[in-house]
Structure formats: C-alpha cells, structure tokens
Amino acid sequence: MVMIPSFSVSRRRLLAAAAALPVAAHAPSVLAQNGPLKIALLTSLSGPFASLGESMRMGLQLFLEQNQYEMGGRKVELLVEDDHGKPDEALRKVRKLISRDRIDVLCGVISANIALAIRDVVADAELLTFISNAAANDLARGAASPYIFRPTKTSWMLGHTGALWVHGHIAASGGITLGSDYAAGREYIGDFIHTFEAQGGSVGQSIWTPLGTADFAPIIMNLAAAQPRFIYCFLAGADAVRFLQQMKDYKMHGKVPVIGPGALFDQEDVIPAAGDASMGGISSFHQSPGAPAAADFVRAYQAARGRLPGEASTSGYATGQVIKAGVDAVQGDIGNKAVFKDYLLGNAVGTAFGPMHFDPRNNQAILDIYINEVRPGPDGKPFNTVIHTYERVRDPGPKA
Amino acid sequence: MSYYLLQALNALSFSVLLLLTGLGLTLVLSLMNFINLAHGSFFLLGGYIATQWLASGAPWWLAFPCAFVLTGLIGLLLDRFPFGQFYARTHLMQVLLTYGLAIIFADLMRWGFSADTLTPPLPEILRGGVWIAGLPFPTYRLLIIAAGIALALALWLILDRSLWGAALRACVSDRDIAETLGLNARRIFTIGMAVAAGLSGLGGALGAGMLSVHPGLDEEVLLLALLVVVIGGLGSVKSVIVSALILGFVDTFSRVWLPSFSSAVTLGAMLLILVARPQGLLQAQARTV
Numbered sequence: 001m002v003m004i005p006s007f008s009v010s011r012r013r014l015l016a017a018a019a020a021l022p023v024a025a026h027a028p029s030v031l032a033q034n035g036p037l038k039i040a041l042l043t044s045l046s047g048p049f050a051s052l053g054e055s056m057r058m059g060l061q062l063f064l065e066q067n068q069y070e071m072g073g074r075k076v077e078l079l080v081e082d083d084h085g086k087p088d089e090a091l092r093k094v095r096k097l098i099s100r101d102r103i104d105v106l107c108g109v110i111s112a113n114i115a116l117a118i119r120d121v122v123a124d125a126e127l128l129t130f131i132s133n134a135a136a137n138d139l140a141r142g143a144a145s146p147y148i149f150r151p152t153k154t155s156w157m158l159g160h161t162g163a164l165w166v167h168g169h170i171a172a173s174g175g176i177t178l179g180s181d182y183a184a185g186r187e188y189i190g191d192f193i194h195t196f197e198a199q200g201g202s203v204g205q206s207i208w209t210p211l212g213t214a215d216f217a218p219i220i221m222n223l224a225a226a227q228p229r230f231i232y233c234f235l236a237g238a239d240a241v242r243f244l245q246q247m248k249d250y251k252m253h254g255k256v257p258v259i260g261p262g263a264l265f266d267q268e269d270v271i272p273a274a275g276d277a278s279m280g281g282i283s284s285f286h287q288s289p290g291a292p293a294a295a296d297f298v299r300a301y302q303a304a305r306g307r308l309p310g311e312a313s314t315s316g317y318a319t320g321q322v323i324k325a326g327v328d329a330v331q332g333d334i335g336n337k338a339v340f341k342d343y344l345l346g347n348a349v350g351t352a353f354g355p356m357h358f359d360p361r362n363n364q365a366i367l368d369i370y371i372n373e374v375r376p377g378p379d380g381k382p383f384n385t386v387i388h389t390y391e392r393v394r395d396p397g398p399k400a
Numbered sequence: 401m402s403y404y405l406l407q408a409l410n411a412l413s414f415s416v417l418l419l420l421t422g423l424g425l426t427l428v429l430s431l432m433n434f435i436n437l438a439h440g441s442f443f444l445l446g447g448y449i450a451t452q453w454l455a456s457g458a459p460w461w462l463a464f465p466c467a468f469v470l471t472g473l474i475g476l477l478l479d480r481f482p483f484g485q486f487y488a489r490t491h492l493m494q495v496l497l498t499y500g501l502a503i504i505f506a507d508l509m510r511w512g513f514s515a516d517t518l519t520p521p522l523p524e525i526l527r528g529g530v531w532i533a534g535l536p537f538p539t540y541r542l543l544i545i546a547a548g549i550a551l552a553l554a555l556w557l558i559l560d561r562s563l564w565g566a567a568l569r570a571c572v573s574d575r576d577i578a579e580t581l582g583l584n585a586r587r588i589f590t591i592g593m594a595v596a597a598g599l600s601g602l603g604g605a606l607g608a609g610m611l612s613v614h615p616g617l618d619e620e621v622l623l624l625a626l627l628v629v630v631i632g633g634l635g636s637v638k639s640v641i642v643s644a645l646i647l648g649f650v651d652t653f654s655r656v657w658l659p660s661f662s663s664a665v666t667l668g669a670m671l672l673i674l675v676a677r678p679q680g681l682l683q684a685q686a687r688t689v
Binding site: 050054208212215217219224246269270275 | 537615
C-alpha cells in the first residue's frame, strides 16, 4: 500500500524530467552559436609525459593570451583535459568533451598510441582535431582522416632527413644505430636506415634498449670498442639524459658524432638536464629555438617561463596559430568546416616551427626540417643552432 | 681483458645501485613483513632532496645525510599515521594503502619539484673519471660502489648480527611473546620504518647522480627493488645482497652480449631462480607473502 503512491510519485517525476530533457539538450547548442568558441586541449599532465604536457599547455596558453583569447571575432574558451598518458583515459575524456562539453575543436595529444586510440571517435563525430605532437607515420597514412589535421612532423620526416644529412656530411658507412625498443624507436631507426641505404650507404649494427634503461654503461663500452664513425640514436626524456651523461662519464663525449631525431636533444626536455653532455649533438627536427620563424615566440616564452622552448611548447603554440588561421578564415563560424579545411589546405600558415602547408591527401603538415647542432648559445649554454634547412619536407603519405 | 674487468665493474656498480634501491624495501618487507609500495616515492624524494641540496651550494657531502634524515622523518610521520595501523593487517590491505599513497606522493612531488628531468649538479671532485687498466671509469660510480658496500655491511651487522636486529625479528615473528618479554614492539617498528624510509631516501640521493630524477622514477625503482627482494627471498640482508649481485651481473652482461633481449634474459633468470628456489636464494624458513 505504501509502495504504490511512492512509485507513482517517482514515475511522475520521471516523466517531468523526461519532458524537460529536450529543452535542456537544446539549450547548449543554441548558446553555442553566440557563446565562446570551445577549444579543448587533451594532453598529459601526469604520467610519463607530464613534463611535455605541461609545456604544451603553456605554449598554447601563451598564444591565446597574446590574442586576448579571441579568434575570428569570437571569444575562445580553453578546456584542458589530462589523459594521464593512457589511451583508455584519453578516450573517456574525448567522449566527455564531445558529448557533454560540446567542444568545437580538439587539439593536443602527446603520444601516438593515444592519437590512434581517439582517432575513430573524433573521425565519427567529424570533430576538427589537431594532433599537435604525436609522430607515428600511420597517422599520415592509413589512419588519416578528413577532419584530423597534423600540424607536426611524422617519424619519417625526421628519420629521412637525418639519413640525408649523415650520408652527405658525416659518413656513408661504419655507423651504429641505438634505439629505444618501442614503436617510435623502431619507426625512426627504420626510416633512417631505409633512406640511408637508398642513398647507397650501409649501416652496421643496430642496438635496441628497453624504454627506461637505467644503465647504458655496458652499451657505451661496446660502442667505445666498436669505434663507429657515427651513432644514430633515438632516445627521449630521461633515457636521453642518462645516455648523454653516461657517454660523457665514459669519456666518449665528442669522440663519435651522435645524431638523432630532435627528441634526443630537445631544448626544453633534455638539454637543461644533460647540460654540457649534449654539446656537439646533431639532430633533425622541425623545431629549433634558433629558427628565424621562432624568434618572437622564443622571446615571449622565455619571458613567461624563464626557459627556452622545446618541441612540446612550440607545438602547443603552433597549433594555436593554425587553429586561429582557420577560424579567422571562417570569421568564427566554426560550423563551416568545408571552408575552414579548404583554407588550411590552400594557404601556408606562418608558425613558430616555420611556414606550414598542409598536404591535401592526408592533412599532414609539410614542414621545413632543420638540422640542429648543439653549440654554445649567446649565454654559453648549449643551444640548438640551425646549421641546415631541408625545405618543405613531405611525408610519402597514404601510398607509402 | 681490461674490457671485461671494466664491464665487471659496471655490473658491480649496477648491482650496488640495485642494492641501494632494495635496502629500504628489504627492511620493511622481509623483516617487518610490511608491503610498502610507496618505497619508490621515498627513493625519488631522496633524489630530489639531494638534487636541491647540491644545487644550493651547501657542502656537497651533506646532501646524503640530509636526504637520509629528511626521508627518515617522513617515514616516522607515516608510521604514526597510517602505517602503524596496518602492520598487523593482511598484505592486500597494505598494498592498497601504500599504492594509494604512492600515487598521492607522485602528484605532490610533481607539483613541488616540477615534472622536468633533473640532474644533480655534482661537485668537480665526483665528476671526473679514473683510468683503470687503460679504460675510463667514472669516479661517481666508485663512490656508489663504496657507499653501497659500506651500507650493506652495516645493515647486515645490525640486522643479522646485532641484538637490536634480533629484537626486530622477534617482534615480527611473534609480537605477543616479544612484548611479554619486555620489548616495546610498537617503538621497534617505528624505528624500523623510519630507518627504512631513510635508507630509501639515501639510495635515491646516491642513485640520482647516475639515474637523474624525474616523475616515474619511483615506479621504475619500485619494480627493480621488488625484483631484488623477491629473488633474494625474505628474511635476511645477506640474501638481498646476493640477489642484487646476481641481477646486476646478469643484466649487465646480457646487455653486453644481447642488448635487445636483456630484459628477457634478466627476467628469465629470475624465473629460473624462483622455480628452482621458490623460497628465495638463501631462504631457510617459509613465510607467506
């Protein structure tokens, strides 16, 4: 007897709630027309890439502040989500951003496995997405998608140019490769060897070491014994710092040229910790604090954070520049995706990396790739100095 | 010849590093029978303290005692709450508690010391290298080897040979009887916890010069430490020393000969040891974990 009235009350409430739902669901979309442009940054603020994620956020925020949080005549609201460096967490956050926050643009993403994990969800939602940092080749090939832009490099663009430089300026044979044994390491080293051999060179031994190697000493002693003409090396973060410092500890620093993709000598992530042990290192990279295009950004970033920018912070800033170019072209009407896309595909955008074109086949950035050498900067500290530029390097794209 | 001598020294320095990561954990896990998954956090905190100390320009050698004392103090506080309430609980409860704390500590340290990779600015005297049989060897690794041997020896004497160690072990194996005999078990555990935390911090301070410090090092170290302690078997410091040596040498020489498979070789060796000696290398009596 008591049960029935209480049931009917809750049913009535349920009906009332259901009736209110369409109104509630409509409200945000009506607001969205006049409200702020919602840009979400998905990045790693904890987990193994926390340092990169923080830098990326600082870079993007710096850009937005310089533009008073305004693009194409509209206010910009920035939503920052932490993916913890985990694909499942990233996916959960992206679903939330799409369905609850109703964002207009998604950007960020440090690691390639996260980019691949969220790819289907953002592609199905036709959400304008900018993968700012992840380098996996497949993102520009099999996994490319009409509304996913990649304002950054692919592994191939760095491995390929690194091989051209080493073959032309260092040695055509007698080198050793050393790589972190995971997807990115395999890709960089593989692309390096492929181009190097296509140039007529030959590479000696390939050494692989697990991610998070504590002690490089046994490998370094083998390198010392082998006396290679160069070492092509992909290591990132703490691995890179340990390797460079231990090379110095074992008096190998300066004896053999060490070349790698830019992560090995990242200006923000590696060089401050590695110090003088990074001096003389050569890297192929789409970013350099010494690039003329980066000058204004480098000054502003130094003023804001008291240090030189590396790849992650520059990619945050450059992503902001690319998004602004597109939003300006549609005068804030972000629903007009076709015009937005056509503008980016048809016009070069000036970014802190350098001039950026997009490849119409896969929305992959075509970038100038710098050969950086770590030399004493104006203050005597190690500084990535541009010694050569490969202009407009384009990934082989979907057919490769 | 000199090449293998140097690789053996590399193996020895890596063994000592493993031992340094394992010492604090040994004390709590094998002697106090408390699973402390926040062990890596103490190690990382010690590393950060040493890095800050060395950067401050104060006398460099004080960095190590300073790391020991400060992390020891944190251990003391944690023993008051909440570790003290968990010594007598099941292992699963201890795992949940300490793992949760490890995550909180990781966030706090990222907040306090930044997410960047930091290297301690070592004084000139430790930076250089010495020539051994015509090949270079870093001075800092000699310091690590010396410090590790001294610490291991001291710990072995105190825990396996002294009355104080016997008292600690008595409190673990039968707390009621030990207390009946007049031992203050609660206080002994408190001292044990503080010393263990201090040792982990000291390990971190010494290891920082070789590993550099960064968020995530805590997990990396915890894994190594668990390997060392579990292979050694619970119950004595001696077994941990032996297992650190075995792991260090197997790992280093698998890197020398088969770098791509070094992890597989090392873990394979661990598997074989566990299959052959399920109680650990030097273990005599059984205890459930």
